[in-house]
Amino acid sequence: MYLMKDIVRDGDPVLRKVSKKVEFPLSDEDKRLADDMMEYLINSQDEKFAEKHQLRAGVGLAAPQVGVSKMMASVLVPNEEDPEKPLLKITLINPVIVRNSVQRAALSEGEGCLSVDKDIPGFVPRADRITINYDDFDGNPQTLRVRDYPAIVCQHEIDHLNGHLYYDKIDKKAPFELDPSTIVLS
Numbered sequence: 001m002y003l004m005k006d007i008v009r010d011g012d013p014v015l016r017k018v019s020k021k022v023e024f025p026l027s028d029e030d031k032r033l034a035d036d037m038m039e040y041l042i043n044s045q046d047e048k049f050a051e052k053h054q055l056r057a058g059v060g061l062a063a064p065q066v067g068v069s070k071m072m073a074s075v076l077v078p079n080e081e082d083p084e085k086p087l088l089k090i091t092l093i094n095p096v097i098v099r100n101s102v103q104r105a106a107l108s109e110g111e112g113c114l115s116v117d118k119d120i121p122g123f124v125p126r127a128d129r130i131t132i133n134y135d136d137f138d139g140n141p142q143t144l145r146v147r148d149y150p151a152i153v154c155q156h157e158i159d160h161l162n163g164h165l166y167y168d169k170i171d172k173k174a175p176f177e178l179d180p181s182t183i184v185l186s
Helices: 026-044 047-053 148-161
Strands: 061-064 072-077 088-100 104-107 127-135 141-145 181-185
Touching: 026 047, 026 061, 026 072, 026 088, 072 148, 088 141, 088 148, 088 181, 104 148, 127 148, 141 148, 148 181
Parallel strands: 104 181
Antiparallel strands: 061 072, 072 088, 088 127, 127 141
């Protein structure tokens, strides 16, 4: 089980490396990595469990964030209306964004990251809709289309696999200015 002490922090070189493609069939180590990343997300979203183990809540976790430079990320976007049915629960292996909308979106409160301890304010403009090609656990090619908040979470995690952090996308001169056509999600 991953705890906060296992999360790699900003400044560690693994967060700035382009991750290596995952080979198939998955090794036991890669299967355990996928299970452990999703387990962290599930546990971190359980208020009592998270408080007991001092976990920061997360909706996504990429392999580099636990010190593994591989193209794998888990996403667990909760559904406020039905907590039993998440909006998105998936582990993406070797994900590549193959299409994105011209329409941009950003979170009203900005983004955060389990690997970044300090608050870095500002809007992070991203595509509102994306299409991702990825491999499932058996190595079969899959396609995922997501929009709005789940799309933002997926882009954030895929950025990790390519050595980028969310604050790289904040306009340093005008962190709270957006193109007027950008959708601001709350």
